[in-house]
Amino acid sequence: MRRLLRLVALTLAVGITGLVVVIFVLAPGPRPPLAPAGDVGALLAEIDWQPNPPIDDPVERGRQVFIAGGCAACHTAENGEALAGGRPLETPFGTFYGPNITPDAEHGIGGWTEAEFDRALREGIAPDGSLYYPAFPFTSYTGMTDTDVADLWAYLQTVPPSAEPNLEHDLALPYRWRFPIQAWRWLYFEPGGPEISGEQPEAWLRGAYLVEVLGHCGQCHTDRTLLGGLDHDSAFSGTSSGPDGRPVPDITPAGLDGWSLSDITFFLNIGMLPDGNFVGGDMAEVVSENTSQLTTSDRQAMAVYLTMLPTINGQ
Numbered sequence: 001m002r003r004l005l006r007l008v009a010l011t012l013a014v015g016i017t018g019l020v021v022v023i024f025v026l027a028p029g030p031r032p033p034l035a036p037a038g039d040v041g042a043l044l045a046e047i048d049w050q051p052n053p054p055i056d057d058p059v060e061r062g063r064q065v066f067i068a069g070g071c072a073a074c075h076t077a078e079n080g081e082a083l084a085g086g087r088p089l090e091t092p093f094g095t096f097y098g099p100n101i102t103p104d105a106e107h108g109i110g111g112w113t114e115a116e117f118d119r120a121l122r123e124g125i126a127p128d129g130s131l132y133y134p135a136f137p138f139t140s141y142t143g144m145t146d147t148d149v150a151d152l153w154a155y156l157q158t159v160p161p162s163a164e165p166n167l168e169h170d171l172a173l174p175y176r177w178r179f180p181i182q183a184w185r186w187l188y189f190e191p192g193g194p195e196i197s198g199e200q201p202e203a204w205l206r207g208a209y210l211v212e213v214l215g216h217c218g219q220c221h222t223d224r225t226l227l228g229g230l231d232h233d234s235a236f237s238g239t240s241s242g243p244d245g246r247p248v249p250d251i252t253p254a255g256l257d258g259w260s261l262s263d264i265t266f267f268l269n270i271g272m273l274p275d276g277n278f279v280g281g282d283m284a285e286v287v288s289e290n291t292s293q294l295t296t297s298d299r300q301a302m303a304v305y306l307t308m309l310p311t312i313n314g315q
């Protein structure tokens, strides 16, 4: 009996060590510091970029954050009430359903404090301390500013409450447990995200914030490791298996070869590619619900940031 136990313990120890080694081999390095890969000044000389005029009303500011954050894409079901949840998100791990985030006290987040909301959004931790799946892109939202979180919270209070109950996620067995998310977080979650500040032109900084943080563009346009972490070494260079298993294109300058700054700005406004075709798939909704509703200043800033991304796939 003793020997059997020892054997079991040994096998477990070897197994766990093996797993840890495999996990660390699979883990990508930390995100290199963000920096423009070219001369932003020369690019800005092409356009007359002006920052957004200040907005006094926190609710209106919050609505802008909400749009730029694309929250409706996952929290409003087709033909469902706004933000009442039930929207299916197909992933290789199973189907997630965006929960109800209206101010309903029972089924939504009506009973939450602002601090709980902040912790969910920027740390991925629920009010009861359980961990959220990274299908909720808190790994991007973690870089949100204090003001944006507060304004977004103010805006969400104004959404009509809905008593729509949440749907259980439909996940394959090991993923049904939430505790392994802790290991995933050690590997892939960088609280606060990459630093977006410093001696860069304001247009580039704004673009970085919109693309990296609020717009969470990398969640679809960056390839993932086997464990579902973003592979920062190939940031924005596309993937053969996007969120719904379909390919997502490279949006670094190698992928957007031949696109001018105004082509990108125009695309983010109406979804038309330089060849005159309209974008489809999930991106059609990103354009209609998110980028088309931003200001021209914000679309230009995003175009500046994309144009200045380092090229990944050669060319």
Ligand code: HEC
Residues within 6 Å of the ligand: 065, 066, 069, 070, 071, 072, 073, 074, 075, 089, 096, 097, 098, 099, 100, 101, 108, 109, 117, 120, 121, 126, 131, 132, 133, 134, 135, 136, 137, 141, 152
């Ligand atoms: C790509 C899809 C996606 C986007 C975009 C998204 N969410 Fe979510 N969100 C989810 C999923 C999925 C969950 C549930 C995660 C879980 O159960 O672990 C979630 C959970 C939440 C929760 C916790 C709700 C609860 O009942 O515990 C809040 C709050 C939330 N999201 C707010 C937002 C806000 C605000 C935005 C926009 C800034 C946003 N989400 C954008 C997918 C998304």
Ligand code: HEC
Residues within 6 Å of the ligand: 210, 211, 215, 216, 217, 218, 219, 220, 221, 242, 243, 247, 248, 249, 250, 251, 255, 256, 267, 273, 278, 279, 280, 281, 282, 283, 284, 286, 290, 291, 302
């Ligand atoms: C939910 C996933 C998703 C998100 C989030 C997303 N994209 Fe996309 N994007 C796609 C897909 C899928 C396509 C290809 C659509 C098609 O096949 O027509 C695409 C296409 C594009 C294209 C056209 C590229 C080309 O060569 O045709 C650009 C530019 C682009 N996205 C930029 C962005 C930016 C900027 C953001 C952040 C605001 C963003 N995307 C967020 C999924 C996404």
